[in-house]
Amino acid sequence: MANAELHLMDHPLILHKITMLRNVETDTKDFRQLVTEISLLIGYEATRDLPLVDVEVETPLVKTTGKAIPKNVCLVPVLRAGLGMVDAMLSLLPAARVGHIGLYRDHETLHPVEYYCKMPLDVSERVCIILDPMLATGGSSVAAIDSLKRRGVKNIKLVNIIGAPCGVEAVHNAHPDVPIYLGCLDERLNENGYILPGLGDAGDRLYGTK
Ligand code: PRP
Numbered sequence: 001m002a003n004a005e006l007h008l009m010d011h012p013l014i015l016h017k018i019t020m021l022r023n024v025e026t027d028t029k030d031f032r033q034l035v036t037e038i039s040l041l042i043g044y045e046a047t048r049d050l051p052l053v054d055v056e057v058e059t060p061l062v063k064t065t066g067k068a069i070p071k072n073v074c075l076v077p078v079l080r081a082g083l084g085m086v087d088a089m090l091s092l093l094p095a096a097r098v099g100h101i102g103l104y105r106d107h108e109t110l111h112p113v114e115y116y117c118k119m120p121l122d123v124s125e126r127v128c129i130i131l132d133p134m135l136a137t138g139g140s141s142v143a144a145i146d147s148l149k150r151r152g153v154k155n156i157k158l159v160n161i162i163g164a165p166c167g168v169e170a171v172h173n174a175h176p177d178v179p180i181y182l183g184c185l186d187e188r189l190n191e192n193g194y195i196l197p198g199l200g201d202a203g204d205r206l207y208g209t210k
């Protein structure tokens with residue numbers, strides 16, 4: 001597990017909002033809003049070490065040199081549920097490109113099945129930030145990282161809202177170079193591969209499909 005990094009959030013705002021997100025009484029509209037707010041807060045931490053470049057800027061008084069984030073980030077939401085995190089991340093990184101990856105878990109095997117992938121042509125040159133609210137078995141996040149690495153991407157970060165210990169371990173084992181930014185580490189998976197205590201099916205709760 002050399003170099004594996006887990007950045008576990010401890011900010012009260014994030015923990016408070018995750019509790020609201022878990023609540024079975026939280027409706028679709030509020031669930032979407034909370035996913036946005038939590039993504040913004042975790043996104044703040046996940047972008048903390050982005051490299052900066054010097055840029056010239058003219059204030060009303062003088063010319064000076066400021067710091068800027070190069071336009072080299074690609075957000076990679078894992079469909080469907082990762083889409084709920086995109087708007088928040090784009091508000092932090094408005095110049096980022098967005099590459100989509102479609103993965104679903106086979107209900108029997110829990111193995112991820114890739115059904116869609118569309119990345120920017122220059123994705124291999126970019127810092128890719130994978131967005132998926134749930135890290136359960138870890139199969140989907142590992143598959144998303146595999147897919148980006150096959151396309152030559154070298155700098156990858158993973159952002160999840162709720163994770164299970166086995167999911168974190170699966171990502172660390174398969175991709176020790178990829179840091180994970182996680183809102184909350186839960187106890188375990190149930191027999192159907194759902195995170196406990198968790199929040200249920202993130203896609204269904206975001207889009208009201210159940
Ligand atoms: C959910 C979630 C993750 C995956 C996590 O997606 O959004 O992508 O499960 O589980 P894992 O860590 O065990 O792979 P799901 O397969 O339900 O697809 P959906 O978002 O299209 O409903």
Ligand code: URA
Nearest residue numbers: 136194195200201202
């Ligand atoms: N996917 C979800 O949406 N929820 C879980 O608890 C596990 C996987």
